[in-house]
Each structure stands twice: as structure tokens, then as C-alpha cells.
Amino acid sequence: MFKKVRIPLKLSLAAFFLAGTTYAFQNEATVKLYNTYCVQCHGLNRNGKGVNTHDIAVQPRDHTDPKGMGDMPDDELTKAITEGGLSVNKSVIMPRWGLTLSTDQVKDLVSYLRVVCKCGPKKEGSTNVGN
Numbered sequence: 001m002f003k004k005v006r007i008p009l010k011l012s013l014a015a016f017f018l019a020g021t022t023y024a025f026q027n028e029a030t031v032k033l034y035n036t037y038c039v040q041c042h043g044l045n046r047n048g049k050g051v052n053t054h055d056i057a058v059q060p061r062d063h064t065d066p067k068g069m070g071d072m073p074d075d076e077l078t079k080a081i082t083e084g085g086l087s088v089n090k091s092v093i094m095p096r097w098g099l100t101l102s103t104d105q106v107k108d109l110v111s112y113l114r115v116v117c118k119c120g121p122k123k124e125g126s127t128n129v130g131n
């Protein structure tokens with residue numbers, strides 16, 4: 001009787017820890033993506049002041065700015081990252097990442113940007129769109 005109860009308990013504990021590990025890994029992987037592909041322009045401090053920005057006409061977005069980032073809906077951020085700045089009428093200097101990153105990686109980056117700006121997700125059709 002005891003043995004029968006113990007096995008499922010162990011299994012569910014293992015599943016619990018595994019799930020926890022996967023989540024932490026995903027976050028870390030996303031931070032790593034940002035540190036690999038984005039910091040040279042958007043900056044190690046995520047404030048738009050990367051090492052690559054001296055001579056460029058349009059300065060990269062400050063991803064820590066809750067106001068500027070808060071005004072942008074999630075789908076616009078997704079589009080900007082996937083198809084590049086031009087696709088959302090922003091600078092062509094913002095590269096398109098759709099060929100480099102998967103849809104899931106872009107989605108994780110958008111969630112991560114919401115953590116960086118401390119401004120929470122914003123749905124399409126809310127106020128301030130196209131102002």
C-alpha cells in the first residue's frame with residue numbers, strides 16, 4: 001500500500017522540479033538572446049545607449065522607458081522585432097530578426113521587454129495607438 005502511494009508522489013515531485021527548471025532556463029535564454037543580439041544598440045543597461053550608437057541618425061529605443069514602451073502594443077513590438085524598424089514606420093537601422101529568431105524567441109523577447117520597462121503587456125486597440 002505504501003509503495004503504491006510513494007511512486008506517484010516522487011513522480012509528481014520530479015515533474016514539479018523539472019517544470020521549475022525549464023521556466024528558469026527559458027528566462028535565462030531570453031536574457032542571453034538580448035545580450036547577444038540587442039545590446040550593441042540598445043545597450044547593456046537596456047537604455048538605448050549601446051556601443052554601436054555613436055554615428056547612427058536615429059537612436060535605438062530606450063527599453064527601460066515605461067512611458068515610451070508602455071505606449072506600444074505587444075503586436076507592434078513583435079512586428080518591429082520580426083520585420084524590422086521600417087515595418088512599423090521606424091528607423092531602418094532596427095534590423096529584422098525574423099530570419100534569425102524563431103516566433104517563440106521573439107515572443108519571449110517581447111515578454112522580457114515588458115519586464116525591462118516595468119510597463120506590463122499592452123493589447124492592440126488600446127488607447128494611444130497611432131497617436
Ligand code: HEC
Pocket residue numbers: 033034037038039040041042052058059060061072076077080081085088089090091093094095097109
Ligand atoms: C543595429 C542596431 C540595433 C540592433 C542590433 C537592435 N535594434 Fe532595436 N532598434 C534600433 C533602433 C535604431 C530603433 C529605433 C527606431 C526608431 O525609433 O525609429 C530600435 C527600435 C526597437 C524597438 C521599438 C520599435 C518601436 O516601435 O519603436 C524594439 C521593440 C526593438 N528595437 C527591439 C530590439 C530587439 C529585441 C533587438 C535584438 C533582437 C534589437 N532591437 C536589436 C536599433 C537596433
